[in-house]
Amino acid sequence: MFFAGLQLGTAGLLAGRLAWLTIAENEKWQLLSESNRLQxxxxxxxxxxxxxxxxxxxxxxxxxxxxxxxxxxxxxxxxxxxxxxxxxxxxxxxxxxxxxxxxxxxxxxxxxxxxxxxxEDYAAISxxxxxxxxxxxxxxxxxxxxxxxxxxxxxxxxxxxxxxxxxxxxxxxxxxxxxxxxxxxxxxxxxxxxxxxxxxxxxxxxxxxxxxxxxxxxxxxxxxxxxLTVDRDLQTYAARRLGPQSGSVVALDLETGGILAMASMPAYDPNSFSDGISQSEWDMLSQDERVPLRNKSLQGLYPPGSTIKPITALALLEEGVAPQETVVCTGRVRIGGGTFHCWRRSGHGVVDMNRAIAESCDIYFYLMGVRIGMQPIADMARRFGLGARYPDLPVPYQYYGTVPDPEWKQRRYGEPWQVYDTVNATIGQGYLLANPLQLAVMTARLASGRAVAPELLAEQETQAPSLRIDPAHFAIVRQGMSDVVNGRGTATRARLPLADIKLAGKTGTAQVRRITMAERRRGVRSNASLPWRLRDHGLFIGYAPIDRPRYAVAVVIEHGGGSAAAYPIASDVLLHLFDKELAMERLAEHEKDWGGGIEERMARETVAYAAQ
The missing domain is CATH 3.90.1310.10 (Penicillin-binding protein 2a (Domain 2))
Structure with missing residues (x-):
């Protein structure tokens, strides 16, 4: 009876446990069972x-x-x-x-x-x-x-x-x-x-x-x-036209502010990053002195050089300087105890505002800038987009540069503003810094007279409000910019090969070092014999057509030696917007001289780096 009772008790426990598992916890164990066989x-x-x-x-x-x-x-x-x-x-x-x-x-x-x-590899692993x-x-x-x-x-x-x-x-x-x-x-x-x-x-x-x-x-x-607002064909063309140069091209639609192209070269192949970049390729990109990983259009900061002169001219006009007033440029001038030089050693002679813009006379802007002081020039530069950040632009970074004035210098360095600071700023040197996008915005505002703001998303394109600057003042400055290209200015070779379309612009050369007196005596400014990092930057801003401005472009060539490295590129990019076939013919000639396009040159550089 004892063993029979023990058996019955054990059986009862087992039956109860079985009932609990199969009835009370049925759902739990069913799910666990499913998870064992289902994935x-x-x-x-x-x-x-x-x-x-x-x-x-x-x-x-x-x-x-x-x-x-x-x-x-x-x-x-x-x-x-x-x-x-x-x-x-x-x-x-x-x-x-x-x-x-x-x-x-x-x-x-x-x-x-x-x-x-x-x-085959996928099947082998399977x-x-x-x-x-x-x-x-x-x-x-x-x-x-x-x-x-x-x-x-x-x-x-x-x-x-x-x-x-x-x-x-x-x-x-x-x-x-x-x-x-x-x-x-x-x-x-x-x-x-x-x-x-x-x-x-x-x-x-x-x-x-x-x-x-x-x-x-x-x-x-x-x-x-x-x-996007971007034009794929123009984006590709701008990048290819930069060729082996290190720099940036930004093109804008003046009617909407849409960015048509924003190219920065040298660059990297984003497909390599998607697939997983190799260590050797990463080393090559990160150690290149031309910094292909940097977005020069947004992160590159450069002295704008003489491209700032139209802004300085507008500030002069707003302060009451008459455009027919002249100065005599002999190639150098004493200001505030220091000697300042014009880019043309022999000087320009008698210069008014139009000639000062067209032929980029430094002495004119030195003297007139000191006359009105730095504050009006800084205020005008800000009205035209320098020193600005664009919060509606969907980008992760914007280096917005510097528009200096007396208050800024006192706050930054604890020092008073000096007359030589104004002299340097009037020709886009000294503390003044801008990125290529800002230079393109400045150009768009000069051409349109409106507060054009850059956009990348097509749904955000809008008409910009007026800058409320005297149209007569704009006309004077625009005529000077037209004469830069179509008159006796500094970029006559930038003329478009089109009978009915002309472009206006402004050249710029930005020094990256101090030119010694010995170099000035020898006539040396920047040349191919200098190390790449010691050469001047080359800049050009332009818009077209002159009579009904529609497109603006800004080009910056790092250590290009001067504006001659920039304005042919700007001219070809604008030409692409009016005559693609002719622009492509020009590009083909350049790429023939360079030994191929972007992909071919990147492949050769990769092989050379791996061998090294």
Missing amino acids: LSLIPPRRGLILDRRGQLLATNKSQFTVDLIPDRLQDASSVMAKLAAILELDTEDLERLRSDLNLARGHQPVRVASGIAW VHLPELKGVALSRAFVRDYPLGAAGSHLLGYVGAPSREEYEETGDQFLMVPGVQIGKDMLEKTLENRLAGKPGARRVEVTARGKVIRELDIRPDEIGETVT
Whole structure:
């Protein structure tokens, strides 16, 4: 009876437990059972398209096979990496990168092994997948940039989320294998619009993880399509026309403020960043003295040189200086105990305002600038966009430069303003600094008489209000800028080869060092014999047509030796807006002399650097 009771009690306990598991906890164990045989995975979304003003693609997506490592699933990292290296032919540099990325990654943060692999390699890894614990295969969409290097500093690039980015947001979406997020420029600032929403896939698997069948799939939602003000053809042309030079081209539509082109060269191929850039390529880019990773259009700050003279002239007119008043330029002048020189050693002779602008006489602006003082000149420069930051522009950074005045110098250096500070500022030297975008805005305002503000998103283009400056004053300055190109000015070779369209502009040469008296006696200013970093910057601003201004352009060539390096580029960029075929013929001749276009030169530089 004792043993019978013990048996009955045990049976009762087992029956009760069985009933509890099968009835009370039925849902819990059913879900756990399902999770043992079902696998849920997220599908990275496709990013939204970026289009130019005519609907042409600037950034799109392409399908490719990718291989990732999931750190917290790896059981034998060395063995897995050795097998992947054998299949994918990974070299030592690739393996070192993987080890470094694995050390920095969170437990379930995917680490990209390779992307764009061939179908044969994808199939080979699939066969060995049960023994490659921690390897994730996917057929994903990656970013593709048809413009290549020509659009890198405009569009930016994408890449896998970093550990810091995940910890900052805590967004689980960033842990999806194959997901890419914006890292720079528009890809970064428009991330919320371009990102899209991930899809999901549910498959039935064996205990060893082998897929038996696909049960259900929820497609991803592609991100929003964004249309820019940019003209794709002009953007490509501007980048190619810069050629081997280091500098920037910015072109604006005067009617709307839309940025038609914003090219910075040298640059990098954003497709390389999307696919995973190699260490040697990164070293080459980061160590280049021309700084291809810097967006010179927004981050480059340069003395505007003589391109500021139309602004100085407007300030003179506003302060009551008559345009017919003259000064005598002998090539040098004593002001405040110091000697200041004109760029023309022999001088310009008798100079009025029109000739001072057209032939860029420094002495005229020295004397007249000192006469009215710095404050009116600084105020006018700010009205024309210098020193300004544009909060509505969707960019991650803007270096806004300096428009100095007595209050600024006292605040910055604790020193009073001196007369020589005014002398330097009247010709765009000294403390005065601007980026190429600001110079383009200044040009647009000079040409239109309106407070044009730059825009990159097509939906934000608007008409700008008037600057409320006397039209007669504008007419005087514009005539001087016309004579720079079409008269006896400093850029007559910039004339457009079109009978019915003329451009107006202003040249500029910005010193990067002090010219010694010995050099002045020898007539040496800047030449090819000097080291690249010691040569003057070359600048040019211009607009066309003269009679009904529609487009403005600003070109800055770093250490180009003078304005002669800049105004042919500006002329060709404006020509492209009126006659593409003729502009392309000119470009073909230049690229023949340079030994190919952007991609060919970048390939040669990469090979040369690797060999070194």
